[in-house]
Amino acid sequence: MAVALDLIFLPLTFYLCVLLRYDSSTPQLFQMYFWIILAAPLISIPIFIRLGLYRAVIRFIDQKIVYVVVLGVTLSVVCMAALATFTHTVHLSRGVFGIYWVSAILYVVASRFIARGYLLKVDHGGGNAVRVAIYGAGHAGMQLASALRAGHEYLPVAMVDDRRELHGATIAGVRVWPAKELPRLVKEKQIREILLAMPSLRKIQQRAILESLEPLKVKIKVTPPIASLVNGELRVQDIRDIEIEDLLGRDAVAPDPQLLSTCIENKVVMVTGAGGSIGSELCRQIVLLSPSRLILLDMSEYALYQIEQELQGILKSKNLPIEVLPFLGSVLDGAKCEQILRTFAVDTIYHAAAYKHVPLVEHNPIQGVRNNALGTKVLAQAAVDAGVSCFVLISTDKAVRPTNVMGATKRLAELILQAFARTQQTTRFCMVRFGNVLGSSGSVVPLFRKQIMAGGPVTVTHPEITRYFMTIPEAAQLVLQAGSMGEGGDVFVLDMGEPVKILDLARRMVHLSGLEVRGESDAPDAIEIEHVGLRPGEKLYEELLIGANVEGTQHALIMRAQETELPWDALKTILVRLEDACERFDYQEIRALLQHAVEEYAPQCEIEDLLWRENRDAGMYQKKQENGREDQARSHLKQVI
Structure with a gap:
């Protein structure tokens, strides 16, 4: 079709150029230029074919096609002028060729872009395209607008930017507006999504923008950081849904390479x-x-x-000569742990194995005690016996003034390592304590996301409950650095920023999904937020420090806490009795021993172990039956008497 149109309009364009040059039309003039008018498409079209102009898909052409058109028209005009010269047609005006050069470029470029506009209009005309606004009118915003207009899933209807010099400008066919106009634009232009196209923004700046967009109750999507974009080009597939990490995230402090590598480089790590x-x-x-x-x-x-499979993929892609050895087993298997540590001469242990889900551990306290506390003791002893240099425990903010078994067992694990640190010089023990990590198993964020996708309700335990949050990569990076600073028995506390109210977190996630909260709106798809009450062992807020004795370190986000310890002799007796109580399923003794070892432990619920509750309820039922039989016997005896 493009070839056919050029076959018609290129000679017509040349004839119009002749009219423009001579400002008249005579049979003699037409006859003089007749053969060159016919030659125009015969010369131009083969050149255009050679340059690939007809291979371009009209929907996806961009400004690069202008270069091809200018080159093709220039070559065709030069060929036409040369032909006229070699055939000694001296009556032809050079001005006609100059006018034709400009006119042909305008015709070819304009015809392609008019066709492109028509096709895109047809694509978006079905009403299925999502009407979007692009926040950010820079290079990324321009690339995104062009990419969206070439497709048919999204229709950019407005761009927004905070820079005044861009207000009123048109970029990639879309007008730029100030950010304060967004509420009006959302209503008038029926905008359903806002795409944040500012990949070079710092986390704190991005968070401020997202917070300002939240009241609009429009779905927000963002571009990834500029460093992660392929060849610096922004593509539609790079746009992703807003994650709560974007709203709660903060700018990461650059890691200290020396701290990162001290316990790892050229060493055996477990x-x-x-x-x-x-x-x-x-x-x-x-x-x-x-x-x-x-x-x-x-x-x-x-x-x-x-x-193990993921790590092998990383090693292969980066061509790293590192041996990864996977072992199935428990930290409670002291013999196997010591065999592994001795056989491979392990230098550093990062002890992250633990049961961390508060209600589950509350329902299974014996497993919590064994894995979290006794398992830490077994592994620590194996590390000392095998001559391990460094042992880093991953602890939790729930170990501070615990109200549940999980927190109490993690605090007991800290006390065990502190005691080990004071009784030997072989292994350097330290602990790193931090709060919730976004996206972890058992985290509230994936649960909220799943509930919102299902249409609600979103379940919040209590309207006043608050938690600290940190991304998993940042937490892991800080753990590696803190482990290098330990001197023996240190408790390191990570700076988690400000605590977040879980109810506000739920509302933000609903709003940033483009939905509204029931009660704030009567929309049929509004999401209900339901308060289900605190679960066993939960408390309203978490803390990171037991006392006020804390000091800074060489890293801005890592603090060192000085807290109470228990001497090994006293702790050893408690652990022996605790292990025996676990063997006997003596839940009351287990709780009493945990309270004795962890002075701050203040349970906020009864014993919640499922076996203990069932046996207790069965015993109470049996006792009631026995009492009932006794009452019946007394009544019968009275009647007889």
Whole structure:
């Protein structure tokens, strides 16, 4: 079709140029230029074919086609002028060729872009295209607008930017507006999504913009950081849904290379709980720091397989000569742990293996005590016996003034390592304590996202509950650096920023999904937020420090806490009795021993172990039956008397 149109309009364009040059039309003039008018398409079209002009897909052409058109028209005009000269047609005016050069360029370029506009209009005319506004009128915004207009899924109807010099301008066919106009634009132009196309923004700046967009209750999507874009080009597939990490995230402090590599480079490193959220991220970062070997230990076959395969992929893609050894097993298996540590001469252990889900551990306290506390003691003893240099425990903010079994067992694990640090000089023990990590197994964020996608309700335990949050990569990076600063028995606390109210978190996630909260709106698709009450062992807020004795370190986000300890002799007796109580399923003794070891432990619920509750309820039922039979016997005896 393009060839046919050029076959018609190129000679017509040349004839019009003759009219423009001579300002008249006579039979003699037409006869003089007749053969060159016919030659115009016969010369131009083969050149255009050679340059690939007809291979361009009209929907996806951009400004690069102008270069091809200018080159093609220039070559064709030169050929036509040369032909006229060699045939000694001296009556032809050079001005006609100059006018034709300009006119032909305008015709070819304009015809392509008019066709492109028509096709895009047809694509978007079905009403199915999502009407979007692009926040950011810079280079990324221009690329995104062009990419969207070439497709048929999105229709950019407005661009927004905070720079005054751009207001009123048109970029990629879309007008630029100030940010304050967004509420009006959303209503008038029926905007359904806002795309944040500012990949070079710092986290704190992006968070401020997202917070300003939240009241619009329009779905927000963002571009990834500029460093992660392919060849610096922004594509439609790079746009992703807004994540709560974008709203709660903060600018990361550049890591200290010396701190990162001290306990890892050219050393044998072991990660327990390697398939978990924190353990797996530790493994990903460790393999990039050139250990000689990385040993993985996990009880879950599937989780261990997943992280081992992922690490092998990383090593292969980056051509790293690091040996990764996966081991199925538990930290409670002291003999196996010591065999692994001795056989491979492990230098550093990152102990991330633990049960961390508060209600589950509350319902299974014996497993929590064994895995979190006694398992830490077994692994620590194996580390000392095998001559491990450094042992880093991944702790939690729930260990501070705990109200649940999980927090109490993690605090007990800290006390165990502090006691080990004071009784030997072989292994340097330290602990790193931090709050919730976004996206971890059991985290509230994936649960909220799933509930919103299902149409609600979003379940919040209590309207006043607050939590600290940090991204998994940042937490793992800080753990690696804190482990290098330990002197023995140190408790490091990560700066988690400001605590976040979970109710506000739920509302933000609903709003940033383009939906509204029921009660704030009567929309049929509004999401209900339901308060279900605190679960066993939960408290309204978490803390990172037991006391006020804290000091800074050489890293801005890592603090060192000085907290109470228990001497090993006293702690050893408690652990022996605790292990015996677990063997006897004596839940009341277990709770009493935890309270004795962890003075701050203040349970906020009864014993919630499922076996204990069932046996207790069955015993109470049996006792009621016995009492009932006794009452019946007394009544019968009275009647007889």
